[in-house]
């Protein structure tokens with residue numbers, strides 16, 4: 001397995017293009033890792049997901065970038081921005097920002113890709129996902145599993161269950177790909193970056209400790225985002241964030257006019273007292 005580890009993301013971008021994923025080994029600084037761990041120690045409640053995708057033994061904290069500057073710094077890390085620049089069109093968006101804590105006893109997630117809900121034929125380039133290890137990832141504790149090269153698969157190869165449930169069950173699919181998948185084993189602080197079309201899943205946690213991770217995902221500027229950050233992040237708070245984060249949250253225009261607010265640039269909506277022109281009398 002190759003490891004991208006420096007500020008030059010050329011090799012990492014090539015790996016994502018060729019095999020569907022890359023690993024940035026020393027992604028978080030020691031300070032960032034300690035800060036994230038402190039937050040998760042205070043904030044995880046044991047509240048778990050509502051289905052086998054979210055995970056019945058998995059806790060997720062969404063809109064994570066609202067929970068401190070450290071999370072915003074991780075979202076706009078220069079290495080990830082370089083990969084987004086390489087894979088996505090200018091004005092790309094943050095589509096989700098979450099913590100994923102897989103507790104002992106969790107079963108594997110269904111195999112999936114993070115762009116399954118966009119009805120555009122595969123292969124496609126719609127988004128880029130990151131999973132950042134907050135604990136060491138192993139095959140036993142639920143380290144992310146990926147199917148190398150599956151970013152190149154077409155709709156037929158991916159099978160039915162992930163589109164319409166008609167041609168192949170989840171169990172049949174899991175059996176078909178069993179000898180093609182690998183568990184990403186990486187130290188805490190490392191980050192796996194993959195094309196959203198790469199098939200992957202959170203693994204089963206058969207260990208006796210949680211496997212904690214962060215996942216920030218980025219999408220093309222012309223698709224709908226998973227999280228609706230316009231409603232989760234108050235505008236006064238967005239106004240305190242960096243211009244890059246503001247743009248990632250949708251306070252940008254994708255030319256010629258996607259994202260406009262009553263004919264104005266959406267960044268104007270961050271001025272206190274902004275009133276969309278349609279309401280001005």
Ligand SMILES: O=C(O)CCC(=O)C(=O)O
Pocket residue numbers: 053100109114131142143144145200201202203213
């Ligand atoms: O937790 C993981 O390792 C992967 C999670 C994932 O793929 C997802 O929730 O979409």
